[in-house]
Amino acid sequence: MAIFAVAGGATVARLIPLLIGQAIDKGVVGRDLSIFTKVAYAYLALEIMRSVFSFGNAFLFQLFGNRMLYHLREDLMNHVQRLPMQFFNKTPNGRIVTRLTNDVMSLGELFSEGVISVFTNAVIIVSVVIALSLISWKLTVVSLFLAPFFIWATFHLSNKIRAILSEQKKKLSTINAFLAENLNGIKVIQLYNRVTRNRDKFSTLSVDYRDTNMRSIKAYALMQPVMNLFNAVTITSALYFGGYLSAENSIAIGSLVAFLMNIQDFIPPLREILEKYQQFQNSLTSAERIFTLMDEPKEHELAALTSPGSLRGELEIKNLNFQYESHLPLVLKNINLHIKAGESVALVGRTGSGKSTFISLLQRFYDAPEQTVFVDGLALESIPREEIRHHVGVVQQDNFIFRGNIRDNIGLGDPRITEEQIRMACEKTGYMALLTRTGRDLLSPVAERGANLSVGERQLIAFARILAFNPDILILDEATANIDSESEHIIQDATKEITKGRTSIIIAHRLSTIEQCDRIIVLNQGEVAEMGSHEELMQAQGMYYQFASLGLKSTLIDASAAGTAVP
Numbered sequence: 001m002a003i004f005a006v007a008g009g010a011t012v013a014r015l016i017p018l019l020i021g022q023a024i025d026k027g028v029v030g031r032d033l034s035i036f037t038k039v040a041y042a043y044l045a046l047e048i049m050r051s052v053f054s055f056g057n058a059f060l061f062q063l064f065g066n067r068m069l070y071h072l073r074e075d076l077m078n079h080v081q082r083l084p085m086q087f088f089n090k091t092p093n094g095r096i097v098t099r100l101t102n103d104v105m106s107l108g109e110l111f112s113e114g115v116i117s118v119f120t121n122a123v124i125i126v127s128v129v130i131a132l133s134l135i136s137w138k139l140t141v142v143s144l145f146l147a148p149f150f151i152w153a154t155f156h157l158s159n160k161i162r163a164i165l166s167e168q169k170k171k172l173s174t175i176n177a178f179l180a181e182n183l184n185g186i187k188v189i190q191l192y193n194r195v196t197r198n199r200d201k202f203s204t205l206s207v208d209y210r211d212t213n214m215r216s217i218k219a220y221a222l223m224q225p226v227m228n229l230f231n232a233v234t235i236t237s238a239l240y241f242g243g244y245l246s247a248e249n250s251i252a253i254g255s256l257v258a259f260l261m262n263i264q265d266f267i268p269p270l271r272e273i274l275e276k277y278q279q280f281q282n283s284l285t286s287a288e289r290i291f292t293l294m295d296e297p298k299e300h301e302l303a304a305l306t307s308p309g310s311l312r313g314e315l316e317i318k319n320l321n322f323q324y325e326s327h328l329p330l331v332l333k334n335i336n337l338h339i340k341a342g343e344s345v346a347l348v349g350r351t352g353s354g355k356s357t358f359i360s361l362l363q364r365f366y367d368a369p370e371q372t373v374f375v376d377g378l379a380l381e382s383i384p385r386e387e388i389r390h391h392v393g394v395v396q397q398d399n400f401i402f403r404g405n406i407r408d409n410i411g412l413g414d415p416r417i418t419e420e421q422i423r424m425a426c427e428k429t430g431y432m433a434l435l436t437r438t439g440r441d442l443l444s445p446v447a448e449r450g451a452n453l454s455v456g457e458r459q460l461i462a463f464a465r466i467l468a469f470n471p472d473i474l475i476l477d478e479a480t481a482n483i484d485s486e487s488e489h490i491i492q493d494a495t496k497e498i499t500k501g502r503t504s505i506i507i508a509h510r511l512s513t514i515e516q517c518d519r520i521i522v523l524n525q526g527e528v529a530e531m532g533s534h535e536e537l538m539q540a541q542g543m544y545y546q547f548a549s550l551g552l553k554s555t556l557i558d559a560s561a562a563g564t565a566v567p
């Protein structure tokens with residue numbers, strides 16, 4: 001329908017100069033005044049038809065463009081959320097945001113405006129050339145003789161603009177990444193008085209971006225004079241040679257007027273196409289960046305997947321060796337463990353000993369070598385990522401809190417989590433008592449990243465979240481670190497509640513948390529150095545004994561320099 005509207009509008013537009021030419025030849029030259037009445041009504045009818053076709057053209061192509069943009073944005077967002085952790089580790093958040101916002105918008109303008117304009121104006125140009133040729137093919141050839149040269153010159157200039165735009169977008173991504181990082185770390189920036197230094201660095205990036213913009217502006221500025229010169233040469237040729245042909249009686253006066261009206265309609269659509277070509281170059285740069293992101297491999301899944309339904313939580317590790325990249329050293333070396341269902345195990349070790357890597361493998365943020373990690377006898381790689389993450393719950397030292405309210409941060413908008421489950425989870429962790437004491441409820445607002453909540457309260461939300469989702473395997477990653485003594489007492493009670501009947505893996509630097517575990521595993525440079533209960537390890541007087549005797553938390557921190565940092 002859109003194509004039909006474009007073709008209809010172009011045909012009607014070409015009939016108007018023909019109508020005016022007939023009025024001159026038959027009405028003025030032939031002195032038939034009655035022809036003007038017919039021409040007037042015909043002209044009005046043609047303009048009405050052109051208005052209808054113009055509306056259909058604009059509306060239908062915009063509908064097409066916006067649908068394309070919608071599907072592109074949806075597919076891109078869905079793809080990004082399924083990318084592996086390695087991608088986010090090496091890609092700044094600001095660069096990803098630029099792809100999802102600026103680049104999608106730029107490409108959307110191509111679909112909603114550029115495609116419409118180029119197609120419509122291309123049809124207009126073809127219709128103009130046909131109309132000119134029907135009036136006088138000789139005059140058409142003479143008038144448009146230099147057209148290929150001017151078109152080549154403008155396209156050559158547009159290609160230069162594309163290179164500048166590509167560089168410009170890279171520098172914009174750098175600025176966005178710098179801004180995102182600084183806004184996330186604003187507390188550190190202000191605390192260490194880096195405001196002036198960061199402002200100077202941003203100024204350098206901004207000046208570089210401005211200079212690149214000025215180069216593109218200069219290139220754009222050259223386009224208009226080239227097109228104006230082309231317009232002048234074309235119309236001058238038509239006037240000069242048209243007058244000559246008219247004097248030779250080779251073309252009628254009305255036909256010459258129609259020719260001039262048509263040729264004036266040749267330049268504006270050509271200019272519009274060249275301008276949209278520049279937009280196309282800009283959008284093409286965005287498209288390259290977007291499709292590069294779309295080409296990033298998603299989290300790998302095997303063809304044959306097993307859905308375990310519910311898990312008992314038995315974990316078995318067999319000869320596990322893991323490295324983040326093939327050129328990097330092993331982070332975990334020859335790990336062999338068997339954790340019974342419902343058992344509580346603590347992981348202890350210096351910074352860089354592989355504790356966080358181990359729990360990342362259990363969540364399948366990274367893929368362990370096949371047939372090395374088993375859950376209830378099933379190879380971990382045979383269980384879908386979404387399924388295993390449904391059964392594994394994690395409470396971290398710094399849990400992410402979303403803007404919204406307390407209820408939504410606990411249930412995370414999952415329709416399977418009822419209001420009663422959320423309330424019960426808050427009761428069991430002691431969080432409901434804290435809310436009541438402070439005069440709040442589950443609908444109380446939460447600022448971005450939980451800025452209006454204390455550290456202990458953010459931890460309690462994370463604990464309540466665990467109870468609401470009821471996972472079979474629980475991981476506590478420094479969950480009791482950096483909290484005050486009152487909050488620690490509440491969280492210790494919450495910890496006892498959420499670990500009941502679950503396989504629990506606890507990483508902590510507090511001796512009071514670790515000594516309650518059934519077993520303690522000491523990691524040293526990616527290897528299992530010691531394993532046993534608190535009493536057994538204390539009697540062995542090995543590495544764990546040294547940690548516990550000197551104060552586990554301070555020892556691990558002081559000794560962290562001796563460890564190997566995890567990439």
